[in-house]
Amino acid sequence: MTTIRAVSSVDIDQRREALKQVFAQASVCTRCQELAATRKSVVFGAGNANADLMFVGEAPGASEDEQGLPFVGRAGKLLETLLKEIGLERKDVFIANVLKCRPPGNRDPLPLEIENCREYLYRQVELIQPRVICSLGNFSTKLLRDDPTGITRLHGQPQELTLGRRTVRLYPIFHPAAALYTPRMLETLRQDFARLPELLAQPEPAQPVAGEAEALEQAAASREQSEGGPAKSAAAAPADAKSRGGALSDVGAPGGGSAGGSPAGGDEQAGAVDQLGLF
Numbered sequence: 692m693t694t695i696r697a698v699s700s701v702d703i704d705q706r707r708e709a710l711k712q713v714f715a716q717a718s719v720c721t722r723c724q725e726l727a728a729t730r731k732s733v734v735f736g737a738g739n740a741n742a743d744l745m746f747v748g749e750a751p752g753a754s755e756d757e758q759g760l761p762f763v764g765r766a767g768k769l770l771e772t773l774l775k776e777i778g779l780e781r782k783d784v785f786i787a788n789v790l791k792c793r794p795p796g797n798r799d800p801l802p803l804e805i806e807n808c809r810e811y812l813y814r815q816v817e818l819i820q821p822r823v824i825c826s827l828g829n830f831s832t833k834l835l836r837d838d839p840t841g842i843t844r845l846h847g848q849p850q851e852l853t854l855g856r857r858t859v860r861l862y863p864i865f866h867p868a869a870a871l872y873t874p875r876m877l878e879t880l881r882q883d884f885a886r887l888p889e890l891l892a893q894p895e896p897a898q899p900v901a902g903e904a905e906a907l908e909q910a911a912a913s914r915e916q917s918e919g920g921p922a923k924s925a926a927a928a929p930a931d932a933k934s935r936g937g938a939l940s941d942v943g944a945p946g947g948g949s950a951g952g953s954p955a956g957g958d959e960q961a962g963a964v965d966q967l968g969l970f
């Protein structure tokens with residue numbers, strides 16, 4: 692089975708380059724002071740920039756922080772096994788996390804850290820343009836749905852969701868790290884995985900018409916401001932994120948260049964290629 696779209700190589704190249712620019716920004720990000728001070732690397736994500744299937748985990752662990760790549764530990768090995776069972780490899784998909792930096796001691800991500808990092812994930816989704824996103828476990832499912840309902844209730848149930856400017860099928864599944872220790876959960880995860888080929892074969896969800904996604908974002912942002920809390924819409928980018936660290940959303944647009952408060956110099960770009968691993 693192939694999950695790579697047939698698009699022109701110019702289009703792929705442009706999106707890959709834009710993704711590298713977002714990585715260059717993330718690699719010098721200091722929005723979360725504690726994470727910036729304690730991380731060894733920013734684990735941006737790795738895989739195929741043209742993938743139809745994207746996985747979103749929680750946050751890098753120690754091995755990921757060390758190597759700069761997501762899911763390289765035991766949970767990653769299980770993910771690879773499950774992919775193989777449905778005829779896929781890592782190079783066919785894109786794997787990212789809610790947080791790009793390891794929380795010290797593997798503590799849970801803090802709400803502010805999730806909020807700070809959300810825009811990077813949304814830009815990844817906009818540029819990779821997956822059809823299906825598997826949220827792995829509670830953190831990414833709650834973040835992407837902007838709702839506290841847990842993974843036990845939601846796993847295996849696809850739903851259409853607009854993230855940033857992209858409508859995808861979200862498919863929540865158990866986190867492979869949790870399934871490592873619970874045989875019944877592993878069986879459920881395997882069953883949910885088995886439905887992925889069918890989901891990937893479905894036509895792409897209708898995309899927001901030009902201007903609609905921006906309007907949704909703006910409405911959510913102003914709701915957020917008037918309510919003094921996070922917006923409820925999954926389409927909402929953080930209101931202040933637009934101004935924080937420069938216009939992240941401009942990356943990849945003609946003349947977008949490097950934003951994020953720190954110019955993406957040649958060294959960072961070179962580092963980006965390495966860290967992006969397969970992509």
Ligand code: URA
Nearest residue numbers: 748749750751761762
């Ligand atoms: N668990 C995650 O959620 N992400 C990783 O990258 C590794 C383990």
